[in-house]
Amino acid sequence: MKRFLSEVKDGRVPQTCWGYEEVGHTQDAKKESVALFPRDPFPTPKPEALIQRILQLATEPGDLVLDSFAGSGTTGAVAHKMGRKWIMVELGDHCDTHCRPRLQRVIDGEDTGGISMSMDWKGGGGFRYFNLAPSLLEQDKYGNWVISKEYRPEMLAEAMCKHLGFTYAPSDDAEDYWMHGRSTETDFIYVTTQSLTHAALTKLSEDVGPDRSLLVCCKAFKADADAFDNLTIVKIPQTILRKCEWGRDDYSLNVANLPMAEPDDPDEGLPLFTERSGDKS
C-alpha cells in the first residue's frame, strides 16, 4: 500500500493487525490489574497499551472519551494519562472498588504501571463522581407508564424543579408541605404523585392564598383546571411521556439536556411546562 507523508499521523498509519508486542494482550492486562488491585484483580481488563493505540488513532489531546462499560477503569486511566477528558459509566460495584481508586491513584501520580512510563505520567487533574438516579418511569403490569416506585417524592420534586426552572427549596414547615420550590418570592411549585380531588385542590388553593401562586404537578386531578385563580395544574405522566424520554436507564437528576417542549397543539390543552396556562401572575 502506498502511504503519503501527509497521511501519517504520529509517525505511522493504522495497521489492520495489531500485535500483542505493541498493544499488549490479556495476560499483560491481568498483570496490570494485579499490580493495581493485588487482592482483587479485575477479571476482564484490557491492556492500557491497547486503549492507548485506540485513543491515538481516534482522538486528540483535550477530546472527550466515553466508555459506558468502564469495568476496572482502563479507558479513563489511559485517557487521563494521554491528556484527554473522559466519562466512564459502570453499573457494577467495581465502580467503587476499582474505577474510583484507580483513577485516584492516576491523579495522585501513584500509578506507575500501564502506559505511565511511556507517557512520563506524574499525576495531576481530577474527576467528579456521580450516582445515577433510578429511571423516573417504569411500565406497570398493564403496560402503562407510571412513575417508578423507586422514586422518592423528594427526588421527583427536585427533578421537576430543575426541569421547570424553579429553585428546589422544600419548606421545613409541615404546614407549607406544598412549597417544594420557588421561581420568585411569591411563585411556588408543588409536586405530588397523588391524584388530586376537587376538595384537595380547594384546600390547596386556600393554603396558598390570594397573594401567591402555585404550579401543581400531580399524577391526575378531578377538577376544572381553571377553577383556581392561584393554581396552575399539570399532570406529570402525560406531559413527561409525550415530550420527554425520562424512562431511559440513564435518567439522572441532571435534566439540563432533556429535549425541550415543542409548541403544543392549541386544542390539546395545557402546553408542556413551557407556558403556564392559568397563571394569573
Ligand SMILES: C[S@@+](CC[C@H](N)C(=O)[O-])C[C@H]1O[C@@H](n2cnc3c(N)ncnc32)[C@H](O)[C@@H]1O
Ligand atoms: C468487559 S468489562 C470492561 C472492562 C474494561 N475495558 C477494563 O479494562 O477493565 C464490561 C463492564 O461493563 C459493565 N456493564 C455491563 N452492562 C452495563 C450497563 N448497562 N451500564 C454500565 N455498565 C455496564 C460490566 O459491569 C463490566 O464491568
